[in-house]
Amino acid sequence: MAIPLLPASLRNLMRDLERLPGVGPKSAQRMVFALLRRPAEELERFASDLLALRAAKTCRTCGMLAEQEQCTICRDQTRVSAILCVVETPLDVIAIERTGEYRGRYHVLGGVLSPLEHIGPEQLSIPQLLQRVKDESPQEIILALNPSTEGETTVLYLQDLLKEFSGTITRLARGLPTGAALEFADDLTIARAIAERREVQRQPAAA
Numbered sequence: 001m002a003i004p005l006l007p008a009s010l011r012n013l014m015r016d017l018e019r020l021p022g023v024g025p026k027s028a029q030r031m032v033f034a035l036l037r038r039p040a041e042e043l044e045r046f047a048s049d050l051l052a053l054r055a056a057k058t059c060r061t062c063g064m065l066a067e068q069e070q071c072t073i074c075r076d077q078t079r080v081s082a083i084l085c086v087v088e089t090p091l092d093v094i095a096i097e098r099t100g101e102y103r104g105r106y107h108v109l110g111g112v113l114s115p116l117e118h119i120g121p122e123q124l125s126i127p128q129l130l131q132r133v134k135d136e137s138p139q140e141i142i143l144a145l146n147p148s149t150e151g152e153t154t155v156l157y158l159q160d161l162l163k164e165f166s167g168t169i170t171r172l173a174r175g176l177p178t179g180a181a182l183e184f185a186d187d188l189t190i191a192r193a194i195a196e197r198r199e200v201q202r203q204p205a206a207a
């Protein structure tokens with residue numbers, strides 16, 4: 001076995017950084033060497049910022065990240081309660097908020113159905129969504145999931161669960177490339193996908 005050239009402290013940090021999305025071994029190495037040159041107080045702040053992540057909460061209503069029991073969007077009385085936009089992750093909320101075009105409320109599922117990754121309905125906040133639809137009776141539910149295979153499966157599943165819902169169910173307009181995540185789309189594309197959202201075809205609920 002080759003003797004490691006670098007001290008364990010550096011190697012450990014590199015290993016941690018490599019676990020982050022988009023960071024390969026070379027970037028991790030560059031980051032660690034850049035950090036080595038930073039003053040001690042900056043490193044301490046960096047470390048305490050990391051530890052502070054443990055205190056991050058999710059909103060008890062919508063699942064968005066929050067500093068209190070409820071997120072800033074749920075606490076905002078000026079938001080329109082008649083529209084509920086269902087998304088996969090908090091990053092999708094940020095992407096839609098960035099457009100400034102949407103004034104309704106959100107529900108963050110926490111992912112999509114994925115049998116391969118053992119993510120079923122119980123791993124997502126689907127029961128909470130159904131409860132909210134019952135309690136808040138929105139007029140419209142936008143299923144703003146990403147156009148991936150899992151996203152499609154989840155949309156069909158939700159449509160089926162919501163077949164008794166008397167309001168409108170819409171989906172984002174096409175325009176987002178298949179497989180592209182909402183978080184990576186530009187503001188204009190997202191704004192247009194929301195503005196041109198279309199109603200989904202539904203089977204009438206059995207009487």
Ligand SMILES: [Zn+2]
Pocket residue numbers: 059060061062063064070071072073074075
């Ligand atoms: Zn919230």
